[in-house]
Amino acid sequence: MTRSNLVGGELLNWSDLHPVDARPAAAGPAAAALLATALRPDDSVLVAGPHALDLITDVAERVTSVDVLVRSAPDAEEIAEALADAKGEIYCGSLDRFRGEDQYDVIVALDGLERLIGPDTATLTWADALARLRERLAPGARLLLGAENSFGFERLLQPAITAALPRDEDWARDVADTAPAGLKPLQAALPDADVYAVFPSLVDAQLAASSVDGLAAVVAARAVAARNAGPTLMDPYRLVLDAADAGMALELAPAWYFVTGELPAVLPVDAVPAGPGVLLEEHLLAALRVDDQTTLRRIIPSYVAWLQAGGNGSPDNVILDGSSYRLFGEPQDLDVVGHLARFVRRSMESGSRQPWPAGGDVHALTARLASMAGITVPPEFPGSNEVIRPLGSAEQLTTVARLSEELAAASARAILFEGTVSGIRRSLPYRVGHAVLNPARVIRRRVRRVLRKVRR
Known part of the structure; x- marks a missing residue:
């Protein structure tokens, strides 16, 4: 028996959980980590907006009661069936039709506020939607709110010419339901909230961090690069790292989580490795940019010795801490030459400044690094004849120049x-x-x- 209650403004032939031509619901390990930190066993919770079904069931398992508000009728029925044994109600419709006096200890809206209404809603600004949710917060309650950044990294990475048509949910509407552009207006609207930068998106939150620097910046860069694997104006990986070095990664993040109220612990960021150190790849690239041959001739033999002693990681997933090395991520099935060649390919793809002539080949540059450790590179190895071009258009133009x-x-x-x-x-x-x-x-x-x- 379902517990889906129609409140008005519901979408009968639409799904945010299983979209055909729209973005999916909010999801990701960072979202799960936030919920695990923020929820308490005696909480009453309202989940507002489309969230992945596993996030909703996880909330139900952690708290006393959970209500859910979604605009899609098929989604409401599916959620009601999944929460058949949980205490709470499922409401289907728009936020402006959601009436009642119930107040909650926690309101979860990690997808944002834009998809809490449908086409039947005449006017409901983002600020009005936020006010409606805050009215339902009990004294001392917590609000977990997501917001997309309309001028984030992806705005800087988009090709100048794109043939992609807007999705069904992207067509212009008369309702001013989008979040304010930029971090400062959002912080002004939520002055009591802690802010976490979300990478690479609200629907695939791999990382949520209040400070995007060091190894957290590396994780963020990887997430953005994986999401933007096609042609881009700039190399996504290097763009995020450069922004982090400039202290701009938080402002340019693809999205944010805003968390109000007291949390029992700091938001865990399991994706970021614990402990000191820097990414070996960044250390080597910094030496290459200034032609620091002394550092190269010191680090390369030490790194090769670590590999020969049983280490198994390329510079892009090895952390250098003084003179010691530790793996960051999954081991790679490569030999010593393969690890060095991977670094050479990635350095060429980044288009970063290097002391050797532009247009060099993988074999010659790998042999140059290997010689620093007394290793002779075979005449051919996998990818040795590969032609490498910088990933971003800007880096390609720089290389051509x-x-x-x-x-x-x-x-x-x-x-x-x-x-x-x-x-x-x-x-x-x-x-x-x-x-x-x-x-x-x-x-x-x-x-x-x-x-x-x-x-x-």
């Missing part, structure tokens, strides 16, 4: 050399020396001139 500069410099040197050689050949010392060193050739040329005159 660098190649053009190197070609122009080489051409200038060739012209200078040719002019120098020509001038030397015309000089008297050169001609005298040429005659002394090549007497037979000089005599032969004079005999030929005499014979030509005699024949005439």
Whole structure:
């Protein structure tokens, strides 16, 4: 027996849990981690908006009672069936039709406020929707709210020309239901909230962190790069890391979680490895950018020794802590040359500044690094003949400019050399020396001139 109550403004032929041409519901390990931190056994909870079914059932298992408000009628029936043994009610309809006097210890709206209404809602601004939810909070209650960033990393990564049509839910509407643009207006609307940057999106929250730096920035960069695997204006991985170095990763995050009220513990971020250290890849790239051969010749042999002693990780998933190394993520089935070659490919894909000539091949650059550790690279290895191009359009243009500069410099040197050689050949010392060193050739040329005159 279902407990789906229609409150008005419901969508009868629409699903946010199983969308056909729309984004899915809020989900991800970071969302689960936030709920695990924020919920208490005696809480009464309202889950507002589309959330993955496993998140909703997880909430029901952790608290005393849970009510759910969704706009999709099919979703409401599915959720009611999944929560058949839980205490609470399922409401189907728009937030502006959701009446009642019930108040809650926690309101969970990790998907944001935009999908709490349907096309039947005439006007409901984001601020009005937030006010309606806050009215249902009991004294001392907690609000867990998600918000997308309309000017985040993906806005900077989108190709200049895109042929993608808007999805069904993206077409313009008369309802001003989008969140304020930028972090500062949202913080002004929620001055009592703690802010967590979410990567890579609300529907796939892999990481939620209040400070995006160090290894947290690496995890965030990986998440953004995985989501933006196609052609981009800039390399997604490097863009996030550079923004983190500049202290801008929080402002440019794809989305945020805003958490009000007292939490029993700090939000766990299991994706970020514990302990000190820096990513080995970043340390090596920093040395390459300034042509720090001393650091390279010190780190490469040490890293290779770690690999030969049983370590199994490429520089992009190895943490360097002083002179020790530890794996960050899953081990990789590669030999020593393979690990070095992976670093070379990633450095070339990033388009970052390197001391060797632009346009170098994987084999030659891998051999250069391997020689620092006394390793001879075989004539061929997997990917040794691969042509590597920078991932982002900006980095590709930078590489083209660098190649053009190197070609122009080489051409200038060739012209200078040719002019120098020509001038030397015309000089008297050169001609005298040429005659002394090549007497037979000089005599032969004079005999030929005499014979030509005699024949005439």
